[in-house]
Amino acid sequence: MNISTENTIAQPVGTTLERYIMRKQAEFPFATGELSQLLRDIALAGKIVNREVNRAGLTSIIGSMGQQNVQGEAQQKLDVEANIRFIRALTNGGEACAVLSEEEDDIIHTGNCQGKYVVAIDPLDGSSNIDVNISIGTIFSIYRRVTPVGESATRADFLQGGRQQVAAGYILYGSSTMLVYTTGHGVAGFTYENSLGEFFLSHPSITIPTSGTVFSCNEGYWFDYPQYVRDYLMQCKREGQSGRYVGSLVADYHRNLLTGGIYLYPPTGKNPNGKLRVLYEAFPLAFLIEQAGGRAESGTGPILDIVATEFHQRTPLFVGSPALVERLLTETEVAPKEEAIEQNHA
Numbered sequence: 001m002n003i004s005t006e007n008t009i010a011q012p013v014g015t016t017l018e019r020y021i022m023r024k025q026a027e028f029p030f031a032t033g034e035l036s037q038l039l040r041d042i043a044l045a046g047k048i049v050n051r052e053v054n055r056a057g058l059t060s061i062i063g064s065m066g067q068q069n070v071q072g073e074a075q076q077k078l079d080v081e082a083n084i085r086f087i088r089a090l091t092n093g094g095e096a097c098a099v100l101s102e103e104e105d106d107i108i109h110t111g112n113c114q115g116k117y118v119v120a121i122d123p124l125d126g127s128s129n130i131d132v133n134i135s136i137g138t139i140f141s142i143y144r145r146v147t148p149v150g151e152s153a154t155r156a157d158f159l160q161g162g163r164q165q166v167a168a169g170y171i172l173y174g175s176s177t178m179l180v181y182t183t184g185h186g187v188a189g190f191t192y193e194n195s196l197g198e199f200f201l202s203h204p205s206i207t208i209p210t211s212g213t214v215f216s217c218n219e220g221y222w223f224d225y226p227q228y229v230r231d232y233l234m235q236c237k238r239e240g241q242s243g244r245y246v247g248s249l250v251a252d253y254h255r256n257l258l259t260g261g262i263y264l265y266p267p268t269g270k271n272p273n274g275k276l277r278v279l280y281e282a283f284p285l286a287f288l289i290e291q292a293g294g295r296a297e298s299g300t301g302p303i304l305d306i307v308a309t310e311f312h313q314r315t316p317l318f319v320g321s322p323a324l325v326e327r328l329l330t331e332t333e334v335a336p337k338e339e340a341i342e343q344n345h346a
């Protein structure tokens with residue numbers, strides 16, 4: 001039987017994440033395999049969380065914990081479970097010596113002092129969407145530690161700066177589940193095949209379109225947005241661009257990454273520093289978007305240039321197609337018809 005007949009009768013299932021990671025590792029002669037193992041550990045926890053997300057309505061996993069996390073936000077049960085799953089996988093894996101999680105006040109020491117890496121993670125992104133069956137995600141950021149191997153990790157390991165990330169990515173629990181990551185050599189995406197229990201390479205080299213016609217932000221805060229953001233959005237509307245906002249950062253970001261667009265979480269009167277967290281939301285997504293040819297800014301400079309001094313520090317975030325981010329930052333003339341339009345709707 002020739003190859004083409006074979007492929008017709010039994011279609012190849014493709015490249016697994018496991019094989020892809022091994023191949024990539026082989027391209028770097030000095031790689032030890034530890035970062036590869038760390039990525040596998042994250043993928044494993046992602047599979048477990050995916051299982052819980054898929055049956056969320058059938059088990060007692062939906063709903064609030066009735067408590068708040070360190071940032072004063074109501075914790076959902078799945079926030080707590082995802083946090084446990086990722087920390088456990090990273091602890092059992094052995095490559096990460098410490099983890100910083102959105103759900104924890106301080107860093108978690110895994111007990112693996114020989115581990116060369118630290119991981120900052122948003123275990124469950126889009127918490128408000130858990131109970132209503134809408135896409136949610138996980139975001140992760142990996143650094144090589146700066147403290148000596150064998151000792152406990154410290155704040156310095158997590159506060160190195162976004163440009164020191166060695167890998168970053170996210171898992172999107174959407175209409176299909178995807179894992180998208182970068183190690184600084186482009187961006188690859190993998191789709192989860194439930195029946196085989198494996199992520200398969202589905203998007204070998206992701207690049208974001210230079211421009212697009214989608215803006216994603218919570219327009220409920222319109223009157224609290226800075227003038228330059230409102231000017232930009234008015235311009236988008238005059239041009240007939242589309243507004244798309246899921247309310248899960250990972251989902252909004254992923255759509256714009258594939259189709260072109262801009263995600264905005266500006267500073268507001270209530271949250272002058274925005275809402276999103278530097279270390280486990282903005283930094284990893286900024287690293288990844290730059291690797292995909294996009295841009296991520298805070299309004300005062302590139303996200304990756306932020307000097308973070310606190311674990312749970314926040315930042316405004318404008319991220320997406322480079323031409324759209326550029327336009328937001330440069331074309332900020334006051335829109336002449338804005339007042340009139342607002343009065344019309346008063």
Ligand SMILES: O=P(O)(O)OC[C@H]1O[C@](O)(COP(=O)(O)O)[C@@H](O)[C@@H]1O
Binds near residue numbers: 102124126128248
């Ligand atoms: O409801 P808002 O203010 O539009 O905020 C939505 C944003 O908040 C987040 O839910 C914050 O993330 P967490 O769910 O991890 O706290 C983002 O995913 C999302 O983009």
Ligand SMILES: [Mg+2]
Binds near residue numbers: 122124125126249
């Ligand atoms: Mg989040």
Ligand SMILES: [Mg+2]
Binds near residue numbers: 079102122123126127
């Ligand atoms: Mg979260």
